[in-house]
Amino acid sequence: MTDTDSPTPLAELSRSWDEIRKNYQVSDNTQYDREVLDCAARLAAGPGAESAYAWTLGLVVMARYLTWLPGEGVIRAAMAALEATDTALRDRPCDHDSHPYRNHDDEDDMYIAELLVQLGDETAEWDEDRPRDEWRCPRNVAGFARIVMDIVDPGSVSDVPPRLPVEAQDTIETLSALLHGYPKPWTDIDEEISSQAGNLSTADPEDRAGHLLVVRAVTWYAVSGMVRTKSVLDDLVEAVERTLPHFADASCAHEWHATLPGTGPDAAELGVMLSSPGGRGVYERNRAESGRGAPLENVVCPAYMAEVAEKSLTLLNERREELFGDRDTSRLDAEYLRADGRLEIEKIAERLDNKSRNEQYADDLGLWAARCYEQADDLERAVLLLAAYQTMEISYPSPPLAVVRGVLATMRTVAAAPRPEQCAHDGEHPTLRYAKFRKSLPHFYEPQTHPSAGDPVSPQAWTCPRFAGTVAEKCISGLEGLYEDLDEDRAAA
Numbered sequence: 001m002t003d004t005d006s007p008t009p010l011a012e013l014s015r016s017w018d019e020i021r022k023n024y025q026v027s028d029n030t031q032y033d034r035e036v037l038d039c040a041a042r043l044a045a046g047p048g049a050e051s052a053y054a055w056t057l058g059l060v061v062m063a064r065y066l067t068w069l070p071g072e073g074v075i076r077a078a079m080a081a082l083e084a085t086d087t088a089l090r091d092r093p094c095d096h097d098s099h100p101y102r103n104h105d106d107e108d109d110m111y112i113a114e115l116l117v118q119l120g121d122e123t124a125e126w127d128e129d130r131p132r133d134e135w136r137c138p139r140n141v142a143g144f145a146r147i148v149m150d151i152v153d154p155g156s157v158s159d160v161p162p163r164l165p166v167e168a169q170d171t172i173e174t175l176s177a178l179l180h181g182y183p184k185p186w187t188d189i190d191e192e193i194s195s196q197a198g199n200l201s202t203a204d205p206e207d208r209a210g211h212l213l214v215v216r217a218v219t220w221y222a223v224s225g226m227v228r229t230k231s232v233l234d235d236l237v238e239a240v241e242r243t244l245p246h247f248a249d250a251s252c253a254h255e256w257h258a259t260l261p262g263t264g265p266d267a268a269e270l271g272v273m274l275s276s277p278g279g280r281g282v283y284e285r286n287r288a289e290s291g292r293g294a295p296l297e298n299v300v301c302p303a304y305m306a307e308v309a310e311k312s313l314t315l316l317n318e319r320r321e322e323l324f325g326d327r328d329t330s331r332l333d334a335e336y337l338r339a340d341g342r343l344e345i346e347k348i349a350e351r352l353d354n355k356s357r358n359e360q361y362a363d364d365l366g367l368w369a370a371r372c373y374e375q376a377d378d379l380e381r382a383v384l385l386l387a388a389y390q391t392m393e394i395s396y397p398s399p400p401l402a403v404v405r406g407v408l409a410t411m412r413t414v415a416a417a418p419r420p421e422q423c424a425h426d427g428e429h430p431t432l433r434y435a436k437f438r439k440s441l442p443h444f445y446e447p448q449t450h451p452s453a454g455d456p457v458s459p460q461a462w463t464c465p466r467f468a469g470t471v472a473e474k475c476i477s478g479l480e481g482l483y484e485d486l487d488e489d490r491a492a493a
Contacts, residue, residue, distance in 0.1 A: 010054060010120040017061040018113035024062075027069035036062050036074050044081035048088035053141045054116060056085055060144055061112050063151040067166040075152060082145040086157075090142035100130045101143030106163055154278050162281025164273060172269050175214070179221055179264030190229045193218045197239035203275070205246070209300035210279070212243055213271030216312050217264045223319035225397045228483050230324040233316060240313045247309060250302030257304040258294035274300060323400045329368040336368065343383060345445045352390040353438050359396045366391030367403045370410040382462045383445055385414060389475045390432065404479050411479075414472035417465065425460035429467040
């Protein structure tokens with residue numbers, strides 16, 4: 001066993017350090033702080049000693065914790081010890097052609113704790129490609145000291161393998177989960193997307209293209225209808241508008257540009273990778289090793305980024321208007337009204353079938369029905385009310401603000417209307433699901449033209465005020481709370 005000047009066996013220390021690596025995303029953990037400080041103090045006491053390899057590799061294991069929220073003075077103590085070690089060891093003579101640190105990347109961090117035990121015990125089985133003496137070599141120890149410094153303060157040192165900053169790795173994981181449609185429980189979706197807009201607005205010139213590619217990725221999610229806060233889209237629009245002038249006059253002599261990823265998670269990962277010097281280094285290394293991928297300059301070409309920014313801005317502006325602007329439904333009179341002014345009941349009923357093919361019609365049909373309700377007679381009001389209700393059930397992922405606002409106005413009027421204590425008809429109210437509704441609605445509206453589906457529900461049941469009130473209340477319950485602006489509308493009313 002190599003002497004580490006510690007009463008605690010290296011195997012036990014390694015287990016403790018590895019626990020910190022696995023649970024690095026904690027704050028105010030005094031036990032973790034003590035272990036890091038103890039390791040740093042022992043390294044600082046002998047930065048050029050034979051045992052320096054153990055304490056340096058110990059800090060490699062715990063490095064991620066130093067990027068999170070360690071206690072006051074912990075980072076300072078660790079960095080001072082690492083700098084002293086690099087100074088003491090980096091120019092020591094050795095006969096090695098290379099050292100393990102030169103090929104070490106973030107995926108290898110998880111194996112260091114186990115490796116330490118083998119390094120400290122000459123009798124332990126050794127299954128590494130590189131011999132023990134290369135791992136313990138002073139120059140290798142200095143290299144790992146620099147790796148830790150680069151993890152804690154990205155870009156602060158040279159002569160280390162490129163590495164994606166820990167914060168960038170966390171961002172990739174967060175955005176991947178979000179853009180796959182399964183955000184982590186603690187992710188504030190609006191805040192996360194807006195933060196990417198903020199990162200683009202304040203990006204350094206060399207990082208700007210990467211941040212633009214991240215915004216390109218989150219834009220697809222933001223305009224899909226999953227985001228119900230207009231200010232998020234406003235933030236994205238503003239960020240891209242502020243970015244465009246930086247690329248506006250760009251030109252290039254490239255014969256081709258990279259084909260960018262077409263899925264949100266992959267597009268976001270590429271953007272995050274290209275948003276830091278370390279990430280760009282990883283991109284170039286991966287490309288060199290795999291022989292695949294476009295040269296970096298063909299990816300971040302300013303002329304190409306101008307095209308990306310223009311397309312993203314166009315999409316954002318168009319969808320922001322569709323999602324949050326006023327919607328003109330007057331054109332739908334020609335689609336849902338006959339020449340004699342009566343409803344195109346067969347087409348309406350077909351589009352109220354709760355199938356994915358009808359999602360494309362739901363928002364506009366629902367708003368049109370709600371707007372027509374006030375001027376309709378009792379027969380048509382029953383159809384229009386159910387049309388507005390059913391389309392809100394079909395809309396995916398959720399109806400836009402203008403649609404919700406218009407439908408809610410009608411539903412609140414219906415829900416507030418007086419209702420008798422008892423229904424004036426015999427039998428049940430209409431079924432609003434399945435094929436029976438699809439067949440029954442046209443029969444109710446035009447019984448002479450459309451045959452009934454089984455035992456027909458009486459016309460009085462379709463026009464029953466109690467039934468209308470129940471439908472309206474259920475619709476209101478599903479729509480209220482979708483948008484912050486609706487809460488403001490209600491408060492104002």
